[in-house]
Amino acid sequence: MAAHPDGAPCWADAMLNDLEAGKRFYGGLLGWTFGEGEERYGQYTQAYGPDGKNVAALAPKPDGRMPTVWNVYLASSDIRATAGRIRDSGGQLIMEPVAVGDCGTMLMAADPGGAVFGVWQPGTHRGFEVTGVPGSYVWTEVYTRETERTDPFYEEVFGLGSGRIEDDAVDFRIFVPRDAEVGPGNAVFGRFRMGEGFPDELPAHFMVYFAVADADRAAETVARLGGRVTMGPIDSPFGRFLLASDDQGAHFALIDPGTTVGEKPS
Structure with missing residues (x-):
């Protein structure tokens, strides 16, 4: 699939208190099926939609004080340069760029108004494999x-x-x-x-x-x-x-x- 242009949403995940309850809810609502969560990535669990393609992910919150929320990730072809521009443009880095195995590199940030978002530079995980159709x-x-x-x-x-x-x-x-x-x-x-x-x-x-x-x-x-x-x-x-x-x-x-x-x- 073609790479997502810089700034385009390329992935979404939900941080939940109860992962199994989340799988039941979104499976029942959107028809998603789920992969096996990997312990080394905190049981981060891929969700699959139409034709078994990647559509999102669910994960248990590592800290119960974290908000229960859907996160959006914007694409970057150079995440470290993006991190620098976030600082220079009045944003805040919540989590510095970190490699997620060979899947890619991520960071979490807040814009000047306080809205939290992620940034993703893909490796083997390219992001959404299908968009715009029911269940995606x-x-x-x-x-x-x-x-x-x-x-x-x-x-x-x-x-x-x-x-x-x-x-x-x-x-x-x-x-x-x-x-x-x-x-x-x-x-x-x-x-x-x-x-x-x-x-x-x-x-x-x-x-x-x-x-x-x-x-x-x-x-x-x-x-x-x-x-x-x-x-x-x-x-x-x-x-x-x-x-x-x-x-x-x-x-x-x-x-x-x-x-x-x-x-x-x-």
């Missing part, structure tokens, strides 16, 4: 209040282009790979400005979207498996979607990209 990753966006600081941060760190989506209702920006034309068709992730209606205590964060074939049925399945639907399902020009949390409190989104209402903004 399809999209991510960073929710932040610090747009004046975070927008230039992602441009400077990953060399991304960006542009605001014209929408009177929300302040939304998309990021595209270096030298790509700015437009929804080239977007690798989005940025949503949190305003009124979002609790002050809600921190900046990335939201991971997984594709489903039927958003309403997926919402019912979330509830049946012990999770919670926090918003939706809602129609949009990009698909019918919902926000949810699993039975351990990790937040994520689901979207049916084939069911759209309205024209896509430019």
Whole structure:
């Protein structure tokens, strides 16, 4: 498969209190099957979606004080240079670059608004093997209040282009790979400005979207498996979607990209 361009989301994993419960939840919701967790990597467990291809991973939290959360990893062709730009552009390195065997090299960071993300320079593990189809990753966006600081941060760190989506209702920006034309068709992730209606205590964060074939049925399945639907399902020009949390409190989104209402903004 082609390499992910710098700054494009290339992987996602969830840190959970109960790995086996996570496997039951996401297996029941998204049809995932799972590999055997490796003890040397803290029982990090690959999830497989359509045709047995890599779609994500689940892992038990090494420290119970860590948040229960979905992590997004942005691709880098030179992770040590990326680490330097994170520091220089006002971000914070939470974990310095570390090799994960021959799989690749990772780091964890926070942008100037506090949203935590990972960076992945691939080795033998190239990241998502399939995206955009039911049971796989399809999209991510960073929710932040610090747009004046975070927008230039992602441009400077990953060399991304960006542009605001014209929408009177929300302040939304998309990021595209270096030298790509700015437009929804080239977007690798989005940025949503949190305003009124979002609790002050809600921190900046990335939201991971997984594709489903039927958003309403997926919402019912979330509830049946012990999770919670926090918003939706809602129609949009990009698909019918919902926000949810699993039975351990990790937040994520689901979207049916084939069911759209309205024209896509430019």
